[in-house]
Amino acid sequence: MSSSPVASTSTTKIAAASWLPLIVVVLTQIQASFAVNALTVSMQGITTDLNTPATSVGTAITAGTFAMAAFILLGAKIGAKFGSRRVFQIAVVIHGLAMAGVALSVSPTMLFVAQAASGAVIALIAPALVVFIASNYRGSQQAQAIGLLAAAIPAAGVLALLIAGTFASTIGWRYSFALIVLLAVINLLLSFKLKVVPAQSEVKIDWVGAFLAAGSIILLSFGFSGLNSWGVILATPQAPFQVLGISPAPILILLGAVGGQAFFLWLRKRKKEHKPQIFDLAVLKSGQERATTFAMAAMLFVGTAANFLIPLYIQVVQGRSSFQTSIAIIPYTLSIFISSTLVANLYKRFAPRQIARVGFVVVAAGLTLLAFTIRNEWEQFFVIVGLIVLGLGQGAIVALVFNTLLSAAPKHLAGDVGAWRGLVHNISGSVGIAVASVFAVGLLGSLIATGVAAHPELPGQLISQVPLDNVNFITNDHLKGVLALTSATPAQVDAAVLVNADARLRALQISLLGLAAIALIAIIPAGRMPNYRPGDIPEVLSSGREEPGDDTVVPDDEFEPFQPVPGDGDGEKSGA
Structure with missing residues (x-):
């Protein structure tokens, strides 16, 4: 019996493509991510040099993030209409100029405008990076490329911690942004080696x-x-x-x-x-694509919240500096990098839903281990292990869900997939930090109130002198400074510090357990993710027939053929 077209196509080997486009993609992602991380690491030098409070630097970072999120869907369509390579080159130049503006800033206003401009042009860059991957790589190469793109973000974080942290404490914070300008020039020159992605002039915005x-x-x-x-x-x-x-x-x-x-x-x-x-809903054409989005949002929520709580623990509970904090979380960041890069090796053996389920269990295990082992000594072996386990699960899931969405979409929608990824990333991150902050601070207030009631040596007259209506995470030294302005005796100060230290640690532990619970709940949408390997596609789509419930017919050449996962007998296909 002759083989079916689908079966014969599935055995066709795809010639390996040049890795040059991926080099450009990774370096550009590092350029964009390094800029934000460098601004955070350099905060102390900027505030001193520009004579501005730290909140002004935080506002500049927020402005850039919000500008990118707000315009990223528009950026994808602009790239499609005028050609992704051309738009990418223009955006890289503008981003380099914006970084030069940051390096030469003489006022908070100049810093704010430059950072906002950089965020806006990243809205043009991010979708183009995904288009370059989709147009140059297929199958396992595409999976590896997406893993490296995802890994470029934590890699940029590590580089920023080491390079920007060193520059800020030696030759000056401005040199970090001069380095980004140089990287922008390199990326611009390399981009001319990329093949031109045809402009879709018929696209209407x-x-x-x-x-x-x-x-x-x-x-x-x-x-x-x-x-x-x-x-x-x-x-x-x-x-x-x-x-x-x-x-x-x-x-x-x-x-x-x-x-x-x-x-x-x-x-x-x-x-x-x-x-x-402005955004093609075909990217979310079935319940499986929507479940993948929910899994992505859950992981980004949990990961961003953990990224907020862990430095809070190091700086407030342990009283370490920002640079010491940066060094302490390098094992966590490196584990994200490693798993993002290596998770593609699992795609040929396991379906996305299987990897995602295990990934969320690993994330929950890492958070639970952290919650039960964090104390006042960061060097504890199990704390480091917990961070590494968390990073391994987080990196694997982020790379997996992105590759799953891109594999299931036609190539001409790669920009929309990239824009959707950036949109979900920013909104989930904002929500994660906000919810973690509100929950942890609210819990801290309750625990302090309970602790004060259990200590009769802290009378109501003393408590009335402390602003308990504005409870927040503060160091022991800060609390002693506040109590020095009251009538507290040395014994009462010691008791108050003990109550605050205990409440502070317990609030962080419970918050980490709450994130672990969310990770376990995320197993539910993860179980609705596709049951085929990323890079493959179900026969119903590869044949060009309509998917149930969708009025869009997918051309034959947009997808690779479906290859069933060995041992999976339920026969479920994407979009079914």
Whole structure:
């Protein structure tokens, strides 16, 4: 009996492509990620040099992040319309100029504008990187390329900790951004070696959809970022405005959620009318692609929240400096890098849903181990092991879900996949930090109140002199400074420090256990991820027939053929 077209195609070997495009992709991702990390590491030098508070640097970082998230969907369409390579080259030049602006900043305003500009052009760069991978690599090479792209982010973090940290303490923080300018020049020169990705001049930009997306993302980002400082429900004195005493944070989140619903309704309306959309819903064409997105969001939420809590533990509980903190988390960052790079080796043996389920179990195990072992000594063996285990699971899942989405989408939607990845990354990260902060601080307040009630040597007269309505994570020295302004005796100061230290540690431990629980819950959407290997595609799509519930016919040449996972007898296919 003759082989079917699908079977014969599946055995065809794909010639290995040049790794030059991947070199450009990885170096450019490092360029973009290094810039943000360097700004954080250099915060002390910037605040001193520009005579500005640290909050101004934080505002500049936030501006860049929000600008990227707001315009990334638009950036994908601009790249498709005018050609990804051309748009990429222009964006790399602008990003290099923006970094030169940061290096030469003489005022907080100049720093803010330069960083905001860099964030906006990353919205053009990020989708182009995914297009380069999709247009140059297939099968196992594509999986390896995506793993290295995902690994470039933690790699940039390690480099920033080492290089920017060293520069900031020796020759000056500005040299870190001069180095990024040099990297931008290298990436620009190398990009001319890339093959031209044809421009899709017929692409029409949906400006209404772009406005709805940008507005919703900005509202959600500001809302979640302001939860801790502006108030979860009632407005705090730090809130920029209030409505009948209600904090602006939940109001902005509500408006952002409404805007998000309006955005997806608009996309569906445009699709029914066969009009261009700012984001093609074919990227989320089935329940399996949506489950992959949920798994991605859950991992980014947990990972970003852990990235917030771990440095908080090192700096506040242990009282270490920012540079010491950076060095301490290198094992965690390196483990993310390693697993992102090596997870592609599992794709030929296990389905995405299997890898994702195990990955979330590993993440939960790492967080649980951390929660039960963190004390006041960072060098504990099991603390380091917990960080490494967490990083291994996190890196594997982030690379896996990205590759799964890209493998299931037509090549001409690679930019949309890249934009969607960036969008989910930023929103999930903002939510992760906000929720972790609010939960940990709220828990700390409750634990301190309980601890004070259990210590009769801390009378109500003394407690009334301490601003317990503004509880936050502070070091022991900071607390002693606050108590020095009260009538507390030395014995009472010692008791208060003991209560605060115990509550602080327990709040962080419970918060880490909460993240572990979320990781375990994420096994549910992970179990709905595709049951085929990334890089392969089910017969229903490779044959060019319609997927159930979708009115889009996928061309034959957009996908690679499906190869069943050995031992998987349920016969389930993507989109089924």
